[in-house]
Each structure stands twice: as C-alpha cells, then as structure tokens.
Amino acid sequence: MSESEIEKELSSYLNVYRVSLDTAKRSIVKKHGGNPAGLAVGISKTIRELVPGEQSVNLLVRIVAVNEKDVTVESGTKRILYGILGDPSATIPFTAWEPLNLPLARGDVIRVQNAYTKEYRGQVQVNFGVRTVVSKERPDALPEYKPSAGGGMPYVGKPTAMKVVDLREGASNVAVTARLLSVETREVEVEGAKKSVYSGILADETGKTQFSAWKDFGLAEDDVLRIEGAYVKAWRGIPQISFDDRATVTKLKDDALPPASKVGESPRMWIEDLAERGGGVDVTVRGILIDLREGSGLVYRCPECNRVLRKNACRIHGEVKGNADLRVKAVLDDGSGALTAVFNRELTEALLDKTMEAAIAQAKEAMSADVVRDELSDLLVAQPIEARGNVTSDDYGLMMIVDTAKLLRVDVQTEAREMLEAMEGSA
Numbered sequence: 001m002s003e004s005e006i007e008k009e010l011s012s013y014l015n016v017y018r019v020s021l022d023t024a025k026r027s028i029v030k031k032h033g034g035n036p037a038g039l040a041v042g043i044s045k046t047i048r049e050l051v052p053g054e055q056s057v058n059l060l061v062r063i064v065a066v067n068e069k070d071v072t073v074e075s076g077t078k079r080i081l082y083g084i085l086g087d088p089s090a091t092i093p094f095t096a097w098e099p100l101n102l103p104l105a106r107g108d109v110i111r112v113q114n115a116y117t118k119e120y121r122g123q124v125q126v127n128f129g130v131r132t133v134v135s136k137e138r139p140d141a142l143p144e145y146k147p148s149a150g151g152g153m154p155y156v157g158k159p160t161a162m163k164v165v166d167l168r169e170g171a172s173n174v175a176v177t178a179r180l181l182s183v184e185t186r187e188v189e190v191e192g193a194k195k196s197v198y199s200g201i202l203a204d205e206t207g208k209t210q211f212s213a214w215k216d217f218g219l220a221e222d223d224v225l226r227i228e229g230a231y232v233k234a235w236r237g238i239p240q241i242s243f244d245d246r247a248t249v250t251k252l253k254d255d256a257l258p259p260a261s262k263v264g265e266s267p268r269m270w271i272e273d274l275a276e277r278g279g280g281v282d283v284t285v286r287g288i289l290i291d292l293r294e295g296s297g298l299v300y301r302c303p304e305c306n307r308v309l310r311k312n313a314c315r316i317h318g319e320v321k322g323n324a325d326l327r328v329k330a331v332l333d334d335g336s337g338a339l340t341a342v343f344n345r346e347l348t349e350a351l352l353d354k355t356m357e358a359a360i361a362q363a364k365e366a367m368s369a370d371v372v373r374d375e376l377s378d379l380l381v382a383q384p385i386e387a388r389g390n391v392t393s394d395d396y397g398l399m400m401i402v403d404t405a406k407l408l409r410v411d412v413q414t415e416a417r418e419m420l421e422a423m424e425g426s427a
Helices: 003-015 021-031 036-040 271-277 345-352 356-366 370-380 412-426
Strands: 057-073 076-087 090-096 109-120 123-128 133-136 172-190 193-204 207-213 224-235 238-243 248-251 280-292 297-301 323-333 338-343 383-394 397-407
Touching: 003 021, 090 172, 123 224, 207 280, 238 383, 271 280, 271 338, 271 383, 271 397, 280 338, 280 370, 297 356, 297 370, 323 345, 323 356, 323 370, 338 345, 345 356, 345 370, 345 397, 356 370, 370 383
Parallel strands: 090 123, 207 238, 338 397
Antiparallel strands: 057 076, 057 109, 076 090, 109 123, 109 133, 172 193, 172 224, 193 207, 224 238, 224 248, 280 323, 280 383, 297 323, 323 338, 383 397
C-alpha cells in the first residue's frame, strides 16, 4: 500500500470509528494480510512496569523456572507450560496456554511479543496465548539470574525503597518502612485449599495504604516494619501493597517512625495528586462545592439491591416500594482538579440541620422531593468545605466516600493580613 492509502485508512479508524491508535494499526495490518505482531518489535517493558489487564505485552526476560502440567479444559486435557520469568527489575509467574515453536529451559533468554497480563492472588501474571511469539536471544542479553538464599522465588535485584505516598499500581520488588495501624486475619480458598491472609492498614509519615500478607510474618498492631520484596496492586484505583514468602519482613525499633497517633492522621492532599496516584486511603481535601449531581437530596432505594430508584423503578428489580434515604453527590474542586464527593444520610442531616423524617414531611408538603435538593444547593454550592475519606477512581473519575466534613468559614481579613505579612517577610 502507498503511504497516502495507509494515512487515509488510519484517519478513518481514528476519527470515524473512534478506536484506539493501537487497535487501528493492528486492524489495518491484519486487513491487508500482514502480521500485527510485527508492529510491536523493539517496544518492550520491564516486569516491574506490568499491570493486570494489559494486552500486546512485549518483554525481554530470562527463564528462571519452567515446568509442564496437564490441565482440564472444555475440549479435554491440555498440556501447558508454567514457571517464572525474570529481568533486572523483578520476577513474575507465567503460563503458556498454547504450544510454542521452540523448547524452553531454565536460563534461556527469550523475547516475548504479544503476551497479556492478568491478576491472580493479588499478583500480576504473564500469559502466552495464540498470538504470542517467543524467540531466543543471546545468553548475555540479560544479566545472569542468581537466586538468593532462603528458598522461594525471590525478586531479581535490590528492592526499590518507596514512601507510601509514592506507591503505584504495578510496582514490584518494593521496600517500605511503615507502622501497622491495624491487622486482621481472614480465610480464603486457593486451589481448593484454605489459606490465611493477613490484611489491614499501614502508614508512614506520608500517608496510609491497605496491605495483604500471604504468609504469617507474626504481624502485630503498632509494629514498625521494614518490608522488602513487596508488590503493589490496586483496588478501584487505590494502590495497595502485598507481600508473600518472597518478601523479607524485619521488625524495627518503635522510634524508627512517629507514633500511631501521628502517622494515623489524615494527610491533606491535592486532587491533582490523587488523580495521578489513582486514589488514596483516608485523605483530606479542601475545596469548593461547585455543583450538586443528579440523585442528591431525598432519594428512594431498592429494598433488594439498595440502588437508587428512577421513577419508582429499579433497573434490576423493576417497580418496587423504595426505602427513603438522604444523601449528597457533589462536585468538589480544589483548584488543581475535581472529584465527586458522596455524603451519607448522617452527614447530610448534619449539613441540613434536619432529620430525614423532617425532609420527607417537607417534600410531601411541597408535593416534590426537589425542594430538599434545592435547599441543599442553596446551602452548599459555592461554599468552601473540608472533606475526609477514601478516594477511589474508575472510568468516570475520582470519587470520595466522605467520612467527615465541615464547612469552612474563612476570615478574609485575617487571611489577607497573614498573606501580606508572609509576602513582606520574604521581600
């Protein structure tokens, strides 16, 4: 094809069909009889950069371990390969679900094209499918893998020291120093067997995060720990730290970090930073409530699934007699970005200074629930507020489930005087 023909088709895919650039390229190459796998040659990731749900993953890795086993599929029994891949950044489990065009042995350096990733037990895994192409490279293309003493399958290379606020989804072989604010044990089923998982909240001077430990490290509340060889996954965008038998956990002296009363405080964060990070655990945001979203005020919920009804109907259970609730869904803007803040019944009652029963009576008298929403709008819109809670993220943006909130009363004269004094002092 000529360059102009390719350009015309690519423009059509992007601007008319609105597909992604990667999808457009692959579609054009495949349409005209080419091999889409060739598009990705030379564009590789390190294992540490991988996150769940990626397609067309390319890697240069060394086989740390490889085994065969038979699995049961719909068509019968199938033989697959599984093992561990490693590079200078980390190691990762892999499974080859289709026969490969060459044998793999421990120590081989291979180039992998068009693999994909999934999450299993909180850890990223690489899968080889029907589109995956594997080729061997020179043995010196990667540093020799050297397992450390102590068993298990450790990470490659020195752990990367990180603060809690810097944790990002997909990071692996991470080292953090943190205090355990809470820890609990729960039982999960893994491959038909019961397994204990230890989870809770840990924190340092920069913030808090949830954790999951897949081994009994003897964790206790208020311990100060150095955790090396952890990895980071995400739940609804919030980075969470996990560690298993590949990790090293060392208990430090209590004075290695500030007390729990200090690191347990809610850090104030900018919405812009929360968006870049993907969310946060127990954070505080200050901003202006610039709008109330639909569904604020007096609402009715489905008694079966708790969804908010629309015209007395649940989208799942149809027409039902709803249960009354009071809430606020507002847009909170701090100048760096915006998020949706959701206030529950108790917080909304406190902001309105009236009970839900009084709001129901008000709506009946006006013969419309809009009167409650209008009152909330008059009270809250354009007002400065401080909100504290967990912030999650999805395709629709950031959302804070507010635990506590208060309207801020700004003393303009005092603020102006302090600002002037600061400016004069720096002159």
